[in-house]
Every structure is written in structure tokens, then in C-alpha cells.
Amino acid sequence: MTDKIVVFKDKQIRRILHNNEWWFSVTDIVEVLTDSSDSRQYIKKMRQRDPELNANWGTICTPLQLVAADGKKRKINCANTEGIFRIIQSIPSPKAEPFKRWLAKVGYERVQEIEDPELATARTRELYKAKGYSDAWIEKRMRGIAVRAELTEEWKSRDVGESPEYAILTAQISKAAFGMTPSEYKQYKGLDWENLRDHMTDLELIFSMLGEAATTEIARKADAQGFTENRTAARRGGRIAGDARKKLEQQTRAKVSTPENYLDEPEAIKKLKGKS
Structure with missing residues (x-):
């Protein structure tokens, strides 16, 4: 929903x-x-x-x-x-x-x-543009939406019940990728009802995509069926993103996860948008 x-x-x-x-x-x-x-x-x-x-x-x-x-x-x-x-x-x-x-x-x-799903995509792009998001951020967000849709379709075909099982599997991926469940991540960013991914930086979006894309591929290769097997795939997919995140943090000496969000005034917003 x-x-x-x-x-x-x-x-x-x-x-x-x-x-x-x-x-x-x-x-x-x-x-x-x-x-x-x-x-x-x-x-x-x-x-x-x-x-x-x-x-x-x-x-x-x-x-x-x-x-x-x-x-x-x-x-x-x-x-x-x-x-x-x-x-x-x-x-x-x-x-x-x-x-x-x-x-x-x-x-x-x-x-x-x-x-014609392309119409929905175009309208979503226009909405993000009107809100002031950069073109580069919008491209990553749209790609993330596509990756997420592919994952949920895969879960559906593998006999995973929708809610709350999707939410549990998503939490498994997020926990392994970032060390936080989505609800914990929202608290970290000071969000309430807002969409978490609309408040992620470019890197946060990239690692979210990696965790979900890896989960999709693992589920396919393992032919995971049902909730329990797909939960294992979700953990494995999230760990791939988590390991990559940790390696980047070691190299840059900076955390990927940030408490900044698009609700912040205006310096934090500028940092999130970057230069498009």
C-alpha cells in the first residue's frame, strides 16, 4: 500500500x-x-x-x-x-x-x-522533481523502486505471504545491510510516517538496492520456497550489502548511514542533494 x-x-x-x-x-x-x-x-x-x-x-x-x-x-x-x-x-x-x-x-x-507503467514512472519523476530532488538522486530512487518491485514479485512467486511477511524479510535485509531495521533507521533519521527511502542519500539508496538485488538473485539460484527459505536468502543478500558497506567505510573513514534527511533545514538538504 x-x-x-x-x-x-x-x-x-x-x-x-x-x-x-x-x-x-x-x-x-x-x-x-x-x-x-x-x-x-x-x-x-x-x-x-x-x-x-x-x-x-x-x-x-x-x-x-x-x-x-x-x-x-x-x-x-x-x-x-x-x-x-x-x-x-x-x-x-x-x-x-x-x-x-x-x-x-x-x-x-x-x-x-x-x-502503461511508464506513465506512473514519469509522474513519480515529476513529483520528486517538484519537491527539489536532484536528477542524480531521482535516477537512483527510480532504479531502487524497480529493484524493490522485482524482489516483491519474486517473493510472490515463491509462496511468501504479503504483509507482514514482506515487512519481516525487508527488515532482515536492512538489518544485515545497515545494522538497523527500517523502523530503527527511521528513528535514527528522526522520521515518523515518512517514506524512509525518500530520505536516504545516494549511497544509502545504492546499498539498499544491492541488498535487495542480491536477495532476489540468491532466492532464484537457491530456488527458495516459502517464508523460511526466503528469510535465509534475505539475510544472505543483506550481508552482501553490509560487507560492501563496511569495506567502503574502512576506505573512506566515513559512515554510509547518516541521520540527515530531507526534513532538515537547508544545509542538510543541500548535502543530500549534492551537485546534479
Whole structure:
């Protein structure tokens, strides 16, 4: 699952990629269409006014983890495009029609990305560029995304359950490569809900890629099947990256892992970006 924030007429709407389609925060949608100061109360009254909507609420809405106002990830009621259209039917608002067109456009773009993954790649590049990342960093980040996707596809074909087994295997690779699990690494960088790899330096990205690419190759050569055998492959792949990292650190007398991140002001950011 991947979470993002999109904007409709200067209003932020949280969304998350779930089962290969976008799901949107219901409370954010209600706030956009009603300007309500208490969206939860509005939703409660809306459900009372519409018994059919209320009866199917559990089917229309699914609690998914999104970033809350306090910066923590919490389970928040979300609905896909079809579900949001049904909710909109119960909201008498002149804002509904342009919002419907916007929502349809967002859904159509996702369909385009599924049919042509290069579009998704291009849009991701544009997003990183707009955030101020250097071209050199973006190239490494995009390559890292491709390496990660190849690894997860390999796990899927080798009878590894998705969540939480992917997370456990990823932690094994990271621990062997950097001496830290992803959650420990985020604490080290002072991150909370942010994507760890979006805050890695060039070298950190390179060694992440090496660990995952090595794991993929080891799993193939060993024909690892199931979670236990792939956990062994993950440890071995991570150690390859970890050994290479240690050799570089010996030669340069500098640590690869750094607490710097793109949240820092502005000197640390300049160091991370480097000269493109």
C-alpha cells in the first residue's frame, strides 16, 4: 500500500493505494464538499438521513491507515471511487459535480498507469522533481523502486505471504545491510510516517538496492520456497550489502548511514542533494 495526498481546489484529500486502486478518506471528501467544521457529525446525520447508505456503510467503507492530523498513522474510513460516488449522492452540494469530474480523472489516470507503467514512472519523476530532488538522486530512487518491485514479485512467486511477511524479510535485509531495521533507521533519521527511502542519500539508496538485488538473485539460484527459505536468502543478500558497506567505510573513514534527511533545514538538504 502506498499513501499520498492529493489536492482539490486547495483542499488536501488523503488517499491510499489498496488492492491496486485509489481509496480516499471519507472525512476529507465530506469536508471538501460541505465545508463542515465537524465532518464526523455530518457523516452521522447523513447516514441517518439515508437508511440505504447506512445499511451498506460497512461494505462501502474500509478502515485503512492514513496519516492523521497529529502526524501519526491511524485507521481512517476510506472508500474507492465507486463508494465515494455513492456517498456524494447523499450530499446536497453545488461542489459535487466538479468534484465528480475530478474524481473520475484521478481514477482514469490510475487505469492509464496500470495499462502503461511508464506513465506512473514519469509522474513519480515529476513529483520528486517538484519537491527539489536532484536528477542524480531521482535516477537512483527510480532504479531502487524497480529493484524493490522485482524482489516483491519474486517473493510472490515463491509462496511468501504479503504483509507482514514482506515487512519481516525487508527488515532482515536492512538489518544485515545497515545494522538497523527500517523502523530503527527511521528513528535514527528522526522520521515518523515518512517514506524512509525518500530520505536516504545516494549511497544509502545504492546499498539498499544491492541488498535487495542480491536477495532476489540468491532466492532464484537457491530456488527458495516459502517464508523460511526466503528469510535465509534475505539475510544472505543483506550481508552482501553490509560487507560492501563496511569495506567502503574502512576506505573512506566515513559512515554510509547518516541521520540527515530531507526534513532538515537547508544545509542538510543541500548535502543530500549534492551537485546534479
